[in-house]
Amino acid sequence: MEEKNETQTPLNRRQFLKLAGLASSAALLAACAKKATETPAEVATQEAPPAEKVTISWWNQFSTPTCVEVFPKVVQDFMTLNPNITVEFEISGGPPGGGDYMEVLLARIAAGNPPDSITLWSPPSQFGAQGALMAIDSYMESAKVAKKDAFYEGPIKSCQWKGETFGFPASAGDGNVFFNKKHFEEAGLSTKREDFPTTWDGIKDISTKLNKKDDKGTIIRTGFVPWTQRWLDPVWTGLNGGQVFDPQNIKYLIDSENNVELMKYWLTYLDDLYGGDIEAFNVIATWGDVYPTGAFNLGVSSIDQSGAWAVTDAALPFDFEVAKFPVGPKGTKSITGFWPNWFALPKATPHPSEGFLFTEYMSTDGWVTWYINGVMDIPAWKGAAPDIYCKAVETMFGLERAKDFHKFYTDYLNDTATMWTSPVEDFASTTLGQAIDEILHKVKSPEQALKEAQDTCQKKLEETMQSS
Amino acid sequence: MSENLASQLSVKPSRFNMNQRKREAITGYLFVSPWIISLLIFTAYPVIASFFFSMTDYNILRPPEFVGLKNFQNMFFEDPLFWISVKNTVYYALLSVPLGLLVGLLLAMLLNQKLTGIGVYRTIYYLPSLVPAVAATLLWLVILDPRLGLVNQGLRSIGLAPVGWFQSAVWAKPALILMSMWLGSGSSMLIFLAALKEVPQSLMDAAMIDGAGALQRFRHVTLPLISPTILFNLIMGIIGSFQVFGTAFVATGSANTAGPLNSMLMYMLLLYRNAFRYYSMGYASAMALVMFLVLVLITALTIRSSSAWVYYETAGRQ
Secondary structure: OOOOOOOOOOOOOOHHHHHHHHHHHHHHHHOOOOOOOOOOHHHHHOOOOOOOEEEEEEOOOOOHHHHHHHHHHHHHHHHHOOEEEEOOOOOOOOOOOOOOEEEEEEEHHOOOOOEEEEOOOOOOHHHOOOOEEEOOOOHHHOOOOOOOOOEHHHHHHOEOOEEEEOEEEOOOEEEEEEEHHHHHHHOOOOOOOOHOOOHHHHHHHHHHOOOEEEOOEEEEEEEOOOOOHHHHHHHHHOOOOOOOOEOOOEEOOOHHHHHHHHHHHHHHHHHHHOOHHHHHHHHHHOOOOOOOOOOOOOOOOEEEEEEOOHHOOOOOOOOEEEEEEOEEEEEEOOOEEEOOOEEEEEEEOOHHHHHHHHHHHHHHHHHHHHHOOOOOOOOOEEEOOOOOOOOOOOHHHHHHHHHHHHHHHHHHOOOOOOOOOOOOOOHHHHHHHHHHHHHHHOOHHHHHHHHHHHHHHHHHOOOOHHHO | OOOOHHOOOOOOOOOHHHHHHHHHHHHHHHHHHHHHHHHHHHHHHHHHHHHHHOOOOOOOOOOEEEOOOHHHHHHHHHOOOHHHHHHHHHHHHHHHHHHHHHHHHHHHHHOOOOOOHHHHHHHHHHHHHOHHHHHHHHHHHOOOOOOOOOOHHHHHHOOOOOOHHHHOOOHHHHHHHHHHHHHHHHHHHHHHHHHOEEEEEHHHHHHHHHHHHHHHHHHHHHHHHHHHHHHHHHHHHHHHOOOOOOOHHHHHHHOOOOOOHHHOOOHHHHHHHHOOOOOHHHHHHHHHHHHHHHHHHHHHHHHHHHHOOOOOOOOOOO
């Protein structure tokens, strides 16, 4: 066999393929190499001088058609006021490029490459405690409008941890009761807001009158089902003089006497009005949902609970009224809850000054613009003019009602439950929800279930405090 | 044979052959190097990193802090949800795997017939396997809706009480198993069908001549010959059932809830919740390590047991 003379051709097939393999390996290694960029600390100190044009990025989770229509105008207003700042953003429901918003956001924060301003649907107190957000107290001191006392007390506390502030509550859509006026009229009940029951016994009493069953004894309409909205759990505990979490002393109070009494009350509610079997009851309808396909929207429930945004968002097909939550045996006054859209600056944000200006605007005048032209999500900023109202509400219900709703919700914001203040908020909310589920299924007593939830949450809190 | 040819065919390697073989080996390694490098970077490194993180307290926002076996201690002795998820997952696996094998085999036997249009039937039975898990779960949420779903409407029409399905602590897991059988039977059916086609007709004919009935032919001829395929489907089924996530995630609506009384809290769902809701990456990595070790053990035991019941035509029972 003659030796192949591979040197006669300049580059034969075997050599070419060998080089191609080498080149692709080198390209793969280069792509995986760490980028030689400035460290976040260096980037943070190399901010552009005020007059220089700066481009900042804003990440958010908004996606509805109304958001797509209104938010670009709000951002444009900001850029008009601050011509040296350009804001890059998209209204797509997630981060640029797709993926789970929080997963991608936290990965970017951990990598030292975060956006300049973000919106959150979980409290900044939680993420600030874990080191994901920038404390903005020094910026707030010199801010034009976004001082600490410029916001309703409850919502701004949801942004604070150990004396530091980690964001703004742009909105504070507060919770309330909705009731179907036609059902009340049929039952011979007053449809005036001020006549709505102010105690738990009162609402249980009218629920008995509003309940309807068919010939076989199956429930076909209910009065009120109180245990359906997990985000309102701190409100219900507060209505009975209790608390879920004490931010002052940094401890959980889940198994307090007040809360055990609340759970026992809900159990008697279930037994006396709805047959005692939570699963059989849940099969009848989707309780606690004012949106289409929910029991209240379909007329299967006469009273329900939700937030201010539901006035425009829920598209209720009947005449309804809003009212305050009733008070429990150990409660002293009616309080509400709130579920903000929060704005914050991530840790190591590239342009903190410009990012703060934008965040401040979106949480104050910007959110007022959104509120007026978008949906009824009450601004958490007290500096808004008192005569504003949501135009969508005016279109749906008339000017008088729009002003009335605005006054109702903003006044109610002065009496809020302590909520969204824990560094393990998500964990505690899930754990408490499981305890309530066990109680309503009657597999554990209220004392046992709440004690276990208390121990679990307190332990998780202490572990998080140790490592933070 | 010429002397030259004889010398070239000589066993003794010449220096030229060593260099040639070495060059060929290096060339081969270079060609597979992109795949090896990506395997090391995107598979091996994350696995090794996960082993490390399992012994740390790590929330991705701060550097990991070594805590030794604390995560495992929490898992086994202090986290009640861990044992609930283990119980749910074992329940799911113990029912879904045997049922899946049985349904797949029965379908394959039905479809292993010479009938006009049999290809159409095979396609119909295989199609559910192509449906994405999320879409399939949403579909089954409608079918099993307690109020308006087809199944409960059928139950009502024959005088039976409707079932809560995903809203019932008792029926949630059976609903998941039902859904998994619809989703997974097509794939196992196809593999069983291929195995059934390999059963020599001569053996079946010989058995018939010897007086064996259909059941006896199945038990003594067909079953042994398809036992390697059963082993394969069994192992894949066990691994898949222990890692059930997508259907449970969609059926529960999120990772924060897990059905009534945590009835759909599967192991991977709890792992996901710890990793991506609570950002306890260390604890989640510990859970992943435990899952890995358990699956390795179960797979090893299954393969070891196969010597007693798997028949390989070339070697008999091994």
